[in-house]
Amino acid sequence: MLTDDLNRIRRIRLALLAGALALFALLYAPQPVLPQFAESFALAPGTTALLVSAGTLGLAVAAIPLGTLSEVFGRRRIMVCSLLLAEAIGLLLPFVAHFPLLVALRLVQGAAVAGIAAVAAAYLADETGGRDLGTTMGLYVAGTTIGGMSGRLLGGIAGDFAGWTGGLAAVAALAGICTVAFVLLLPRERHQRRQELRWTPLLTGVRAAATDPALRPPFLVAALGMGSFVAVYNVLGFRLVEPPLSVPPALAALAFLAYAAGTVTSALAGRLADRWGRRPVLLAGLGTAVLGLLLMLGGNLVVILTGLVVFTGGFFAAHSVASGWVGLLASPSARGQASAMYQLAYYGGSSVGGVLGGVAYAAWGWAGMTAVLGCWLVLAAVPVLRSRRARTVGAAAPEPEAQVASES
Template structure:
């Protein structure tokens, strides 16, 4: 009975992750089409992505606190269905300003899922079965982020960007229905009034522990570098000398597959040799991948994108587990929330700066700025490695909810 219930929870959170993260990044591959229609440069049109990620970042902590009052399951269901509804409205936006406003609201809606998914799974399943179900949730996030981009890019190229976004919204709606049917009601959570005192105490613990600064830097700067690349790579690939169609250029998002494979490998390796060393190695791989994209040669650019994805998502997986292992229990939820905040603020920052850099000087400034961000993240990890060593390797490390791609 318990095993059947856990399977239902696993499939439900997989569907929820697929729905929300398909919606979150769906505009990314159609940015060149939006740019052509609204006569905007890469920097300005990138707000179609960053408007949602920045409001998501700002809403994560309030949504987590609100779930204590309204309940985990209602929060997640409301989040997913609200995000789907806004996704269905996006193709009807009469102008770019309306599109940005809808995306900003959609970011707030999406925030309800990552803010509480980890807590729901931990409460309903327990530590013994959490790893397998968390794996399904991560798979949903990664698959959703990739499939949303691919579907929007291919359909947008064949028809129009509006049909591309509509196709993603329909896919997300089907996943939302599956989530609603499968997700059991919470049996473990005891709803309680919001206590600001304990929330602030947890936040102090999450922000004053220097051993957590390395993971936070990886979240912000690593995600900034990845989103900056993926936001403008389509502009580069449809221009000379490549001259790919937008649909073919969207295939570059298959690079996320390498990120998923590298994440699992990095997590196991970190348990054996330590998190700081694996984090630094992963960031180094991301730098090498970024430098490989500099020549105007697809046989260098595509492997470079794959290496960048593998390096960042490996670092992201290790940094996420570092949060769970390092933070004290009373600050663990807030530390995960701060990690998510850094992660999505980095996404917004990278989208804006990457678009500006590409518009100002083409691909080379984007690549060099990215290398600088990754090197800075590595420096913070290196300086904080002594604090990181105090984490007991034998302590079980629950995964962070910050696994959205």
């Protein structure tokens, strides 16, 4: 029986690694070929950026509904159907020559991938029972970093040779392989207790997740951490190509390789959280991100890129721990909604933080933006420091320290 459980956990880890890779490759597929879109459709850069924004907007809007429906129809079914739909749209996009339709399809595709993003943490909490959850969630987040980086690089390289259609087709092919692996490997649920399709208790679960004080720390980490992360990557390209650095744009784009640091630290943070507890590892991740911001204040290109790697690694370490923590802190009847709320905070923070970070950069330069982002990360850390409290009566998950002790 023990061997069967271990094999099942391995399958879950591999499946969610593949699913995360497909999710983020598809979500950001248009980003590296936006210049080709602008040239092909004779559009301004800001307009072509709608292809990326539509995907993340769709994900943010659909996260809570799909997380809620997973309580009724089953988490595996929602995740599989969602990824299959997203991949089908990914294969269709290279053949669409009407820009408004492309944007509409991207909105639907973003909503589809929300079926994995919003449900994965709840599925893991149910099916692993908290056993090595940090390690498993760390591998899932590692898959998101690999997908985000590989999709951008593959799409950009293919786009240079075959235009935007070739770039999107290449990413869809990569995601298709990962989607097949995900469907074949992901085990059916054994432990989820499904609810009837009654809106009152489902909406009660949404309200419970939104108002639970224990969930506020990871939600704030998601919103403020992701807002800081997107702001840095949105603005960094401008800083690199402008004097005094004057880096060629093609080389500046290689800054996305810093995502590799997130692949390593997200998996490592998960294992450390299982051993030492989630709170100290999460705080260490946020502190590392602040250190990276401070390093990027330097004027030397090598120091700036080193800071970017440190910042990226710290952010993904914190995100890995916070996202897995949600599944343990939420009550079993609202895990799907709590996971969806985390995704809403994460992508809502991305949208708002990216804009505000750009505004801060335009008004006060890189140093001023760094001060703003540093304050956000400190604000995210404060409720984590103050989160020592027991779960309410009736909640299934023990208080985090007790959970860690039982796992060790």
